[in-house]
Amino acid sequence: MDATLLDAEADAAVLRVYRQVFAVLAREAGAMIVDPDLLDADQAILDAFAEAGSDGLTVEQATLACRAYPHDVIVRRFEVLRQYGAITKLVDRPNELRHRAAFAPYVMLMFLRRMSVQGGQGELHQLLTLEAHSVSDPQATADDGSASIGRLTKVFRLLGNELAILVSTSTTAQLRENAQLAWGNERLIEQAEKVHRLVLDRWPELHRDCTSLRMALAAYADAVQLAAGRLVERAGTTRALGLLPIETWLTFSRGSDPGTLAAVLDGLLFDAAAPDFSAQTMVEAVETGRRSGTARMAPPRPTADADAPESAAATDREDLRAEAERVLAGRPSVDIVEVIDEAGDWITARRVLAELTAAHLHDELDYELVWSDGMRIDPTAGTPWATEGVFRRVVR
Amino acid sequence: MSTEAVERRLYNAMWWAKVQSAGPLEVDPDTPAVAGLTRAAAPDGSSVWLVPTLPSGAGHGVLDELDAPPVAVEQPNETARILAICVACCWTDRSAPAWPGSTGTLAQVRSVYAGMRGRPEQSSDLTLIIGSLRRLHATHWLLWDDKAAEVRLGPRVITWTAADLTTLRDLCRHLPEPPAAVLSPQVSPVDEQELEESDE
């Protein structure tokens, strides 16, 4: 996926959370932000007020402080923030130009940014911790306990409903995108159960409220399972790996002993290393080893010792005969140097010579390869060093 | 197909899969024959190795023509050279098959190696030699005993054809003559050469 598409998706996800959260704050439909950049503008304005101190800022001063953003954007956001009471006049009188900002919108903005990263789950964890804390307070009353249980019941109902509806109506891709609703559910449920236990132990009369919470938790767990089931079912043979968060993999790889890691491959079989070493491979390796080990390059003198038929086909008598006849081209004998030069490079020459050698060695073929002591050295040739000799037909 | 035939097929397939996943296996001589797996008997007859063989026209030879290489061997030339040198040291009776051959020593291998290089032994040689010996041991081309510093040819050499052996015979003649082997006094180093079926 290209970067802009990923960016667009990330923006959309952020916006989705902002919209959801702002929905409860918006006075009327249509007054909601539709562009995540506007939140950056809002933050810039609030930042400017924080810097300005107790004198506050005029609209002009604010736009100047936020000059990184288009002037009219800042003016418009300033107005929205003013209408919502996030920014108010320093003193409430008609000609007052200076304004001050409230701290609460900024806190809200920080929460939103965090929630947009994790879909609100971290905040939900914190909420659960706070609820556990408040129902443990010695001053807390049964009413507090009931209120706490009621809040949690609703949160989990909404969570469960959202997920259940996603499972039944959305595509696998949409579901995967929202899979964060299912992540870490174990811990959420555990925390909620802790609050539930505290309340029930302390105020047994709240058992009915507690039953509602248990049902909401069960519904959420079911929805999670349903979503996971559908994702796994569609994940093919490796894609389900992507359904776990990265931290899970890191924890597992860092924290597991070798036995646990190895057990992942239980039931899977792999091939043992099985390299092949043909006689020819060994001959070539020794050849190059000998050459590189001595200061002077030995001339590529293919002898009966060093060269053997390379392929199964070459061992075939008729193939060898054909090759011998091709090289002889009707003549009774041919110079090896000519054969080598004809071949062009040494690799080819060696193959040809290997076949001539094989023909020479073959019991049923009447050819011989006779080496002499002379050597042809020609740096411009494909094979500069060539031992002299002849390949010829033997007359019996 | 008869039940018996089905069972025989399954038996063969299981052993082939075992050999493919673990390499040639050393088994009790009483183990019934497996079609296509050649039996390389240990010199003392106490066990046999099961080594896969293929019909002519199949095997690694085909890969070159297809330009579809097998998994690369680390230090391929060095490793092939050491195998060649071990053939020269361990295949003493060259009128007989290469398997099982006789026991050679690290001292012999080092000597032939330096001779092949045409220079005195260098300090880096030993590392290269030991690395190759271990690689070849792991893939059953050699049976290398680290402790005794002794080597034998591995069961895979049984797959060399008569033509391969002819070539290797010539290659041996081409390599420096190994010095006489001075074997460690242990009674039977062969028996100790258990291959790591390393699983716990």
Added chain:
Amino acid sequence: MSEQHALFDPLLQDLSDRSRDEVLAAFSAVQYAAHPVAEVQLAGLRDVTLRRQVQRMLKLIGRTLVHVDGTHWTAGYDDDIAASLVAQGWQPLSVVDRAVLVLVLIHSVAIPRSEGILTGDSWKSARPTTVDELRTTRISGEERRLALQRLRAAGLIQLSGDHSGGPSYIPGPQLQRLTPAARRRLQDQLILAAAPASPIAEAIRARNGVPVSTTTGGDA
């Protein structure tokens, strides 16, 4: 090697010389080439009748054809044979080798999957696993070095082309030999081991708990 082959001859003897060569070439290519081979490259794979012969040869040795990317073929263990061997406790790969391979699979495949940056549905990945990432476990440096060597020799891992931070590894071509059932098994076991309490693990257990066959084909 003799001209007679006790296992394959009954299959091969009915073929013409040409067909026999093509079948053997294709058999050798899928068995011994490191990487999957292109179907177009070999008559023994292109021609459905010949390919069936290749598959029969493979069956005899506990193997099966594995289709890769719809255009290539390789060979892997037949699911039933693998299951039988596993039932006997057959596992030739040592604990350390398996542990190191799993670490490479986590860093090169699982984590990039979680980041959503891997496409396709295989164990292939170009994301390198660095030696540092392998260092985090209770395996000594020497053990790890030897394991990496053995895994490379077997084609289970390979050196990554990215040498910026020292040597690093990616899954080797042998992973492509896994049949669809084996690929899924590896995925499932990795998830079950890393996050046994997760809803995803629960869903996998639920799916596998249903008494359905684990084999999902992979046949030609």
